[in-house]
Amino acid sequence: MLILLPISRNLISFMRGASICFRGPWRRQLDKNLKFHKLVAYGIAINATIHVVAHLCNLERYHWAQSAEAEGLLAALSKLGDTPNETYLNPIRTFHTSTITETLTTISGISGLLISLALTLIMTSSTEFIRQASYELFWYTHHVFIVLFISLAVHGAGRIVRGQTPESLSRHNVTFCRDHHVEWHTAARCPVPQFSGKEPSAWKWVLGPVVLYACERIIRCWRFQQEVVITKVVSHPSGVLELRMKKRNFKMVPGQYILLQCPSISSLEWHPFTLTSAPQEDFFSVHVRAAGDWTEALCKAFGADGQPLQGPRSLPRVAVDGPFGAALTDVFHYPVSLCIAAGIGVTPFASLLKSIWYKCCEPQTQLKLSKVYFYWICRDPRAFEWFADLLLSLETRMREQGKAHFLTYHIFLTGWDENQAFHIALHWDENTDVITGLKQKTFYGRPNWNNEFRQVAYSHPSSDIGVFFCGPKALSKIIQRMCRLYSSADPRGVHFYYNKESF
Template sequence: MRQAYRQLAGDDELIDFKDWKAALSVNSDFLARRLFELADTDRSGYIDRSEFSAFLSQLAPERSTQRLNFLFQCLDVEGDGRLSQQELRSLLQTSLTEQKLTLTDTMLSALTDSLFHASGARRQSLDLEAFERLISTEPGVERQLDRFYAHLLNRRQRRLQRHKNRAPWRLRLKAQLLQGFASRLWWFLYLFGNVALFINAQQQYADAGASFAIQIARGAGACLNLNAALILLPVCRSLLSGVRHTFIARLLPLDHHTDIHRHLGFALIFFTAIHAIAHGINYWQTDTSIQTLMTSLAGATGVGLTLILLFMAYAASKRQKKHERFVLSHLLYAPFFVALLYHGPDTWLWLAPSLSLFTLDAIFRTFRRYRSVDITALEPLSDNVTEVRFKRGRWFPFNPGDYIKVRIPVLSRWQWHPFTLSAAPETDRFSIHVRTAGNWTTALHNLSRKPRPKRQKWTAYIDGPYAAPTSSLYKSSVAVMIAGGIGVTPFASVIHSLTKTEKSNPETLYFHWLNRSQASYDWFLSMLSQAESRLGQDRLQVTNHLTSLALNLSNVLLQIAFSAYRQQHGQDPITGLRATTEAGRPDWARIFSELRLKHPDTTIHVYFCGPKGLGKSIRQHAKLQGLCFHEETFD
């Protein structure tokens, strides 16, 4: 407590209103001033050490009665020992403003009425006894007060230790074998193959009497042949999509094909560096001139291959800022492989199988998956999201969760961007939802806001559809879908499809949707409402998480009002759904632990689409609970 006070008070050892408001992390002067008045008991305009200590003692977790009295005093602005209807309405409006929420006057009145209904008060005001009954209906209040207390003490709340809240090792092992066995097996075979090839090539040239530099160069060259042959396979999208829904999918790490392609690219750069440095040392030792190097076929193609590889790697590192340069640089794969075939006499033996598969895949994509379509609607949505609807032809089958690559010439002649299909395959259209995050998406959103002449047609080129991890969701009897913001699109397609089919799997489906903005839920509210009615809560359980809602003292009354309204009306006051909108970030340890206990004999699969940082956290918690984790990672 002393350390927390020193940090707040500073050198003068007194806390003024400015310091106090900053410590509370609230924007509202009213809320900050109200708490300051309760702490500044001598009305000096400053909070000294004894006043700070007395203020915190009222919030201590072990003093529930003092906590209740303190909270009531905070809300009782008039100080008459009662909370009138107008007083509560004003406090709710202040809290809504603080939390950047927008509700109608009718809803605000309904929230106020729900508070009185939950408390059982007969009069038009709440006394301390009625307020206590109201608090008893909302167990989350204690948690919010705990957070506020810890925040003032500048202390992180202690979470349950991981080793006490993890699944038994048998369940965790089973999940790892089901999910990671194929990846680990192939990585082992890949590493073993590289080591074996390197040692074999080095030994052959050592037996032939070559210098050590040549031995190293040839060993790295053998590894280059292997990696150059493998790097084409993860980009054979049609082939991978075709095998995803077969038994072969269990033997291949299909969920990680993009990462595999990236790692193989790093391996090419690594072995190229060793190969080039070793040859450079050999040329230096044998006094070979640069002219001799550049006039030989092996030397000239080697320099060209190195330059192409370095340029492609540089363009990839700047992909987010210079996407078009990244796309154009990867078109150099054609001269790269041509030069590679001329560079080594036996390289064609390695490249022939993978080049054949890649060529067949490209031909199939050109004639079966690559097509031009008309854009039937371009609609700007809330939070800088654009919905693009396309005219669907007869030959465009896809599964929920599939994605396409889109090129719109009016925006860019060269850029292709991947997006998940957000409509159900049972409908007569297909669509995507695009969030503004760069030059191309900004141009798309601006285009959607411009008036469109009646006869003007916008054409898009589609490459796909291609299967993604979510398209395998129907193999799970219990599945958890977690979406971060616009990552909701594959799950919107899944839920929409379930409302239009009689599929039995998944038997139980949990859906968690995280958003920073209240307006983001508008994208799919009507679809979720329809799904709640048709699928029922026994099969589909939706939970929305509004992460911008702070779980602190500024919105305690608001959270109580939300809970009271849901109990009275059976729907959420923010979205209008039966699903609850929870404040703050989810406690994944608690959520996954409860799921594991609820379905002890069932393998639970978690599907995630959203920011990578969030995905990393969810992956760790899922692993601790023995759940199988799948993440959308196409790019």
Template sequence: RALARRNNISGDAITKEQLRLFWEQISDESFDAKLQVFFDMVDKDEDGRVTEEEVAEIISLSASANKLSNIQKQAKEYAALIMEELDPDNAGFIMIENLEMLLLQAPNQSVRIGDSRILSQMLSQKLKPAKETNPLVRWSEKIKYFILDNWQRLWIMMLWLGICCGLFAYKFIQYKNKAAYDVMGYCVCVAKGGAETLKFNMALILLPVCRNTITWLRNKTKLGTVVPFDDNLNFHKVIASGIVVGVLLHAGAHLTCDFPRLIAADEETYEPMEKYFGDQPESYWWFVKGVEGWTGIVMVVLMAIAFTLATPWFRRNKLNLPNFLKKLTGFNAFWYSHHLFIIVYALLIVHGIKLYLTKIWYQKTTWMYLAVPILLYASERLIRAFRSSIKPVKMLKVAVYPGNVLSLHMTKPQGFKYKSGQYMFVNCRAVSPFEWHPFSITSAPGDEYLSVHIRTLGDWTRKLRTVFSEVCKPPTAGKSGLLRADGGDGNLPFPKVLIDGPYGAPAQDYKKYDVVLLVGLGIGATPMISILKDIINNMKSPDRDSDIENNNSNNNNNSKGFKTRKAYFYWVTREQGSFEWFKGIMDEVSELDDEGIIELHNYCTSVYEEGDARVALIAMLQSLQHAKNGVDVVSGTRVKSHFAKPNWRQVYKKVAVHHPGKRIGVFYCGMPGMVKELKNLALDFSRKTTTKFDFHKENF
């Protein structure tokens, strides 16, 4: 009917030529054509007039299509805003032509697309990267920049592999010259070589999780320039793979080769082994029932359980398992199964003492490998328990935001010093007395309180949200889905919370750079928010100007002054309600940042991308609301939101053009899906421009 009215066609039938015309108009992909179809559908009574009720319905439908629940709930309020703009005489309706003119006059899709293309052309002309045609040169350049970006990881990996290979070769040659070789051959050499690497890796795997030691080393020493402390968990996983290889070599060689050869050997061949094994064994059971046998089997079973439940498929419940099996997976299962290592290490020491082929105590080296790492790790756990108990915190405020995010504000313990970007562990005994979980600190070092924002993603966080939601008051101030409770008077019965930290993280190094690009995906914005607050606090500081002057005169990355001169923050989130999490800091940045030090960009990916007619009305509302009240309709802050996903290549181009010859710190926190794209772009622009991008990713 809408198309018939537009083409002045009446009656109940149309011709073939009219049908062809309709099809061309429907299939036209241009913005104006889509907008015209949209207008035809709006004017239901076909009189060319749109009432306030119809405008509200249009806004509600458009908001629903873009999954903007807050706008959908406030459709009547925004309809009144449009009527005020287009119906100053209070006639009760507006003409469809006026609505069309307002939509096209706003800084809408067609204009933005043109601006984007012009900007892209300008940036491309400024950058003008030379395109290398020789494939050998291109490959050599890629290898060169790969090495430059990963040289710390490479030398650590080479060192680790070198030690493992050296230990294996040492034991292999040693047993090749022993009497056991005449009975078991190369099998015993492989088994003992694998055992030596296994002992080394079982000792080494504890060091990457000694967080206090790592934090102290990165903060108090210069080892961070050559050691990639930020990759401690990745190295922990690499060592775990080395343990798997060691177990396969050691256990596999014993079970499939050594034991069968001992059982099958004749009396003369077996005679040199009597002093180690006694009478010749007649079956596998003899080996299994011995201390060496059952301790080895139990260790392998426990490690297999821990390794399996630590994989992403089981830790994050990605597998479609029956309900009774799902209870045995998830983060809780991973956490508790990982603590089976206490039993494993006890059995490993016993296993290393009751050796078949070694009887002299100082040749039993298992305890020598494990002594220092176990003492260091045990000391760290004792320090954590002691520190968390003597530094209690009192809850000041709790808020439950849309998107299942829990915000905890608590007192700062005396002497608790941290840097923006760091994280701490949180324990709530009302949920679990033993579990400690890491969360980025969202408050700044200059704040008088500590805060964390916790997204409900697993069983522990879900229980934590439930426990604190019971304390919160009903929704206030018209914020649907927002629960708050103020515990400043100490009268509310908040569950007891313990904290431990702070611990080092990649984002804490942002002060090393004059310019930083901060990227947060969803709840991954938390460490970046702390950085923004820290920059704001430095802007308020009366000593800021002198700090900047000192930094300009002394280009030392270790300077304690305020070094960062420009920050670009890109926050990408799927849900409109997510912007409630950090609404206060967004508004504070907009109010205080007169010099334009911080550039904020919020992206809501549930909205159709700019250029789509389905988002035209939202863009127009955004422009009207921001012009009149200074508030964005999508985020509810002073920061205007962008639609759909960012064009990251354009983001890097913009930073490269505005800061030629600079070294830019790129800090990312969020799901791993975007890491490859952001990292590859950092390498690409570092190679093609004078601007160098250092990419850092949060790992916990």
């Protein structure tokens, strides 16, 4: 069943994006199952390696069986097939045959080599370094699994693995024939055994996943044809482009992402972008920062002045697939939530904070969530000025609604130069922060997580606190350790539940 892996991510992504079919715990469980994607992929790679090594060892054993030193049953079985009334068991017919040549001149050998190369390419191009350095290389190379599936389907057609036929087995006393193999041609109880290749069956395992993948591709093509209307294009500082779009029957939850394609830039490339709008808004949006060839071309194609579009047809067409992912939805299932973002990991929280604001403003909505702590650690906030503007808007709205206590946020700046430090010190006594313009002043340096978790635990002594993190692995391990450290052994005490958003 491991062969289901190459399509599992696409299939589960589609299933978790189907808001009508999968709701609540089912959708959250599908999101958590994606964590096993890499683990099972590594399991397939290890299994394939063992498979290849076993074949090579068997070929060497077959080769040695044709040597003059071979004797006994092994030599007798290897010599079968030299006369017209015999069938062979050993595919290496002479000792002078090269095992490498034999491997590369058979259907099984060629297809096995293609399977090994395809797996190697898929695994190596899936590393985090390759994905960050060249997402296009990862994307295109990952589709080598098509070659993998075809090769796997025909791999058994070579019938290199052979065995005794059922008819031959029915005429033999296996124990007697094993001990009296020298009498095969004369003993009535032991006629010459007949062999044939095993019936290929790999196609049976490939057929199901291929059908599922074909269905998923058909659905994606259907989504590709659906019209996406761009309602507004906003150009933010630091080279960030905001696209606001509408699409028929588009439903989302906070924290989801979409796959975006612009055919005028590339007809094959789909790039993931986190949704930054709230479900309550009448549009969905993404923020794109020019950080590569494709994103630079997209920003160039969508020159924006921040005003509603007068001629949407003059802009390049975009296609949207999704939405996918919904791990952050669990924020609303805890009375207290602790949200921690580092750098670009702040993007998924834009939609979440907007959604929290809308839910707070709906008088008929009864929320289990009563308090949100938000931490943002960044080296250069100017790269995410659009998010600082969002925080400023939320801060103003919540203060006007008398709910300023609902959201407590802390921004930590980890990088600055001498000129910035002088400017910060000069304007420190002002009512708003000199960096972000917010009422809450920016902290400088890295947070002391022991102090932060201790304070939260002290403020909510008998609560279940959901911790949601999006950022680098090193910080993730620290946050996870803090959750274990400050969770009480008493069932009536405070408990921190760690949730990591894959980004």
